[in-house]
Amino acid sequence: MRKGVMRPGHVQIRVLDAEAALKHYRDLVGLIETDRDEQGRIYLKAWTEVDKFSLVLNPSDEPGMDFMGFKVVDEATLVQLEQDLLAWGCPVEHIPAGELRGCGRRIRFVAPSGHTFELYAEKEYTGKWGVTEVNPEAWPMDLKGMRAVRFDHCLMYGDELAATYDLFVNVLGFYLAEQVLDENGDRIAQFLSISTKAHDVAFIMHPEKGKFHHASFFLETWEDVLRAADLISMTDTSIDIGPTRHGLTHGKTIYFFDPSGNRNEVFCGGDYNYPDHKPVTWAAEQLGKAIFYHDRQLNERFLTVLT
Amino acid sequence: MTDTFEMTELVRGLRFNCASDHSLLKAMELAGKRCIPVGCRGGGCGLCKVQVVSGEFSCGPMSKKHVDEASRRCGRVLACRVYPRSDLSFEYRPAPELAGTNNNSNEVM
Numbered sequence: 001m002r003k004g005v006m007r008p009g010h011v012q013i014r015v016l017d018a019e020a021a022l023k024h025y026r027d028l029v030g031l032i033e034t035d036r037d038e039q040g041r042i043y044l045k046a047w048t049e050v051d052k053f054s055l056v057l058n059p060s061d062e063p064g065m066d067f068m069g070f071k072v073v074d075e076a077t078l079v080q081l082e083q084d085l086l087a088w089g090c091p092v093e094h095i096p097a098g099e100l101r102g103c104g105r106r107i108r109f110v111a112p113s114g115h116t117f118e119l120y121a122e123k124e125y126t127g128k129w130g131v132t133e134v135n136p137e138a139w140p141m142d143l144k145g146m147r148a149v150r151f152d153h154c155l156m157y158g159d160e161l162a163a164t165y166d167l168f169v170n171v172l173g174f175y176l177a178e179q180v181l182d183e184n185g186d187r188i189a190q191f192l193s194i195s196t197k198a199h200d201v202a203f204i205m206h207p208e209k210g211k212f213h214h215a216s217f218f219l220e221t222w223e224d225v226l227r228a229a230d231l232i233s234m235t236d237t238s239i240d241i242g243p244t245r246h247g248l249t250h251g252k253t254i255y256f257f258d259p260s261g262n263r264n265e266v267f268c269g270g271d272y273n274y275p276d277h278k279p280v281t282w283a284a285e286q287l288g289k290a291i292f293y294h295d296r297q298l299n300e301r302f303l304t305v306l307t
Numbered sequence: 308m309t310d311t312f313e314m315t316e317l318v319r320g321l322r323f324n325c326a327s328d329h330s331l332l333k334a335m336e337l338a339g340k341r342c343i344p345v346g347c348r349g350g351g352c353g354l355c356k357v358q359v360v361s362g363e364f365s366c367g368p369m370s371k372k373h374v375d376e377a378s379r380r381c382g383r384v385l386a387c388r389v390y391p392r393s394d395l396s397f398e399y400r401p402a403p404e405l406a407g408t409n410n411n412s413n414e415v416m
């Protein structure tokens with residue numbers, strides 16, 4: 001957080017059918033619907049999140065990710081980071097307060113990987129959902145589906161990983177938590193963190209810019225991941241792979257798709273980092289084990305199916 | 308009421324049945340056949356694009372990046388979003404930009 005970027009705050013995902021998407025994210029993933037706007041966008045959050053929303057569903061004729069937003073500590077930081085982005089050579093766009101309901105002004109930019117990101121300092125504080133602020137109970141009783149705890153990170157596929165690394169590390173203050181290097185020593189995957197978490201955003205090398213691999217939501221336990229797998233079968237939801245463990249980050253995970261073909265992950269566990277930790281490195285020839293620790297084999301779908 | 312129709316993949320000569328409330332891709336998975344790669348199953352990734360050669364069908368929502376109006380009209384559609392209304396024949400050929408990377412590898416799990 002050395003430049004004042006605090007955490008992932010939101011992701012806006014394009015969906016082909018808003019009602020089908022709402023049913024998926026609300027009833028299956030277990031997010032809470034918090035608002036809608038005149039553009040037809042639907043706002044959701046996970047129950048432990050303190051701000052009004054973390055997922056925005058945007059009806060569209062083409063699925064994928066519109067943007068991912070990071071919350072910064074205050075307005076002064078936002079002003080400074082805008083200057084730093086411009087000085088680095090990254091143009092920014094100003095999105096006025098209220099364009100997303102309950103969110104302050106946003107600074108939007110496109111990373112060299114082709115993905116759109118935003119920074120913002122203010123969002124309506126609604127508190128954790130379903131529990132009181134004083135003497136809170138352990139969890140709300142009426143959660144649905146997988147009972148996702150929080151929006152955790154996104155994985156992007158795109159090119160120009162080195163320039164993207166430079167922007168995220170040297171301008172925005174992320175650090176490299178984990179990486180995959182090919183036989184020439186070139187980085188083909190970078191897991192970047194702004195916290196003690198294993199990753200807050202990750203990038204994998206891909207020839208086409210701006211592709212979306214998945215949005216990930218945190219669960220507490222392995223039992224919750226198995227229960228998520230049961231729910232995926234019960235609802236005949238499109239599964240990708242899992243339950244399994246990743247080598248990278250060591251998280252325990254399952255992947256599935258929303259009704260528009262956007263990939264989701266729910267996971268638990270995973271490594272942690274402090275500033276004195278060195279990045280963890282995987283060699284590309286061990287990529288199978290790095291991605292799926294048990295099968296030790298790549299599933300082509302995981303690498304090529306993107307929105 | 309659901310009807311059942313016969314699906315024929317012309318390149319490999321595979322046949323399987325498809326209920327009218329199942330997508331072409333789902334019917335292939337249920338029948339344990341492998342002629343179309345399985346991706347997101349949601350009309351988003353474009354992996355399952357086929358050419359319908361004959362027969363009637365209706366379509367669920369599909370990403371316009373992969374199927375525009377013109378290609379929908381000429382039957383170049385996503386198998387995960389095709390619901391048959393009659394017997395269908397179709398071809399699957401890997402898209403040129405995907406050739407060699409995922410023809411046979413996105414198999415039914």
Ligand code: FES
Nearest residue numbers: 346347348353387
């Ligand atoms: S499997 Fe992704 S579009 Fe059909």
